[in-house]
Amino acid sequence: MKGMLKPVEAAYRFRIYPTPEQENLLNRTFGCVRVVYNRARALREAAWTERKERCGFTQTNAMLTALKKQPEFVWLNDVSSVPLQQALRHLDVAYRNFFQRRARYPKFRRKDGPQSAEFTKSGFNHRDGRLTLAKMAEPLDVVWSRDLPSEPTTVTVTREADGRWYVSCRVIATVETLSGGDVVGIDLGLKDFAVLSTGETIANPRHLAKRQKRLARLQRRLAKKVKGSKNREKAKLKAARAHASVRHARNDFLHQLSTRLIRENQTICVETLSVTGMLRAKLHSRSIADAGWSEFGCMLACKAAWYGRKLVKIDRFYPSTKTCSECGATGHALTLADREWTCPNCGAFHDRDINAARNILAAGLAVSACGAGVSLGVPRHSEPSAVKQEPVLRSSGIPRL
Numbered sequence: 001m002k003g004m005l006k007p008v009e010a011a012y013r014f015r016i017y018p019t020p021e022q023e024n025l026l027n028r029t030f031g032c033v034r035v036v037y038n039r040a041r042a043l044r045e046a047a048w049t050e051r052k053e054r055c056g057f058t059q060t061n062a063m064l065t066a067l068k069k070q071p072e073f074v075w076l077n078d079v080s081s082v083p084l085q086q087a088l089r090h091l092d093v094a095y096r097n098f099f100q101r102r103a104r105y106p107k108f109r110r111k112d113g114p115q116s117a118e119f120t121k122s123g124f125n126h127r128d129g130r131l132t133l134a135k136m137a138e139p140l141d142v143v144w145s146r147d148l149p150s151e152p153t154t155v156t157v158t159r160e161a162d163g164r165w166y167v168s169c170r171v172i173a174t175v176e177t178l179s180g181g182d183v184v185g186i187d188l189g190l191k192d193f194a195v196l197s198t199g200e201t202i203a204n205p206r207h208l209a210k211r212q213k214r215l216a217r218l219q220r221r222l223a224k225k226v227k228g229s230k231n232r233e234k235a236k237l238k239a240a241r242a243h244a245s246v247r248h249a250r251n252d253f254l255h256q257l258s259t260r261l262i263r264e265n266q267t268i269c270v271e272t273l274s275v276t277g278m279l280r281a282k283l284h285s286r287s288i289a290d291a292g293w294s295e296f297g298c299m300l301a302c303k304a305a306w307y308g309r310k311l312v313k314i315d316r317f318y319p320s321t322k323t324c325s326e327c328g329a330t331g332h333a334l335t336l337a338d339r340e341w342t343c344p345n346c347g348a349f350h351d352r353d354i355n356a357a358r359n360i361l362a363a364g365l366a367v368s369a370c371g372a373g374v375s376l377g378v379p380r381h382s383e384p385s386a387v388k389q390e391p392v393l394r395s396s397g398i399p400r401l
């Protein structure tokens, strides 16, 4: 059956090679973005903790205008004002996510790590395959590895910690909706990445584990280097490169898996994981952060919406592990070490994770049959999910076609 053509928002990312002058301008822009963001964050925090006042975009924007008039901050006028205002909008979103318990409290922006600046329509010019940013004399040297399906609405320049430069263009693309297919329940695991209700186990890819090992080794080496030394700088760059390679490999894996699941199934049931809560509890925090579950949930949600598939999220307090998927008897006490168990009620022998995935599928189908939690919706009784509302905004979760 032919699907419907549907316009969706997508991000296309390209490598760029800025000239020394462009690098200089962009680095200064990043510095200004950081200062403005951090000052606005301090202002919002003080307004809230000292005077119990709400402070939103309008107030922080007024702060920016006042700041630019002060002699010690005149350099803020040397860069485009667009990314500075965008930084205030991002901060606003970060606070909203925090107040709605979707994310942790916004952090200060740091000088190390990736830096980025976002330009809306008024801050860039794209014509005949040439992309020029505000205050830039020459167009950027962009490696256009694929054609843009439409004019970009937003352009974000990023300098990764490994020193590589990228530009991400937000565009309207067209996808064809899918129909037909199976139903599946997914249990996200610690030992394996995921187990499906079909009995299939999806392991964390081996090349990823190898890269993670190398990264850990480089990070240990970096920790031993004297602060401020040349050797430390070298070790830092090496670690940053290894980190980028881990991230790319993991994103490739997550993209392939989420695309496959969306193509094969019309309904996908997955447990909501309060990843922020789990990270806060420092419970298995390393493997959770590495597993990239929140990115995975983000990709699934995004692609389900694109292709007209149904994603049902099951309350994470649902006892998917302790319930027998054969007879429904519940309350069987299991520890994390119990990989297999026999139901005392009906005698069925279960693999812990496959049983959980089957229960998630059954619960998901029940929820979707009575109309709650359809497609993108989170069941009302569930925890706020770790999946962000605006998945396209996250560079790591950029949906790919």
Ligand SMILES: [Zn+2]
Residues within 6 Å of the ligand: 324, 325, 326, 327, 328, 329, 343, 344, 345, 346, 347, 348
């Ligand atoms: Zn049973």
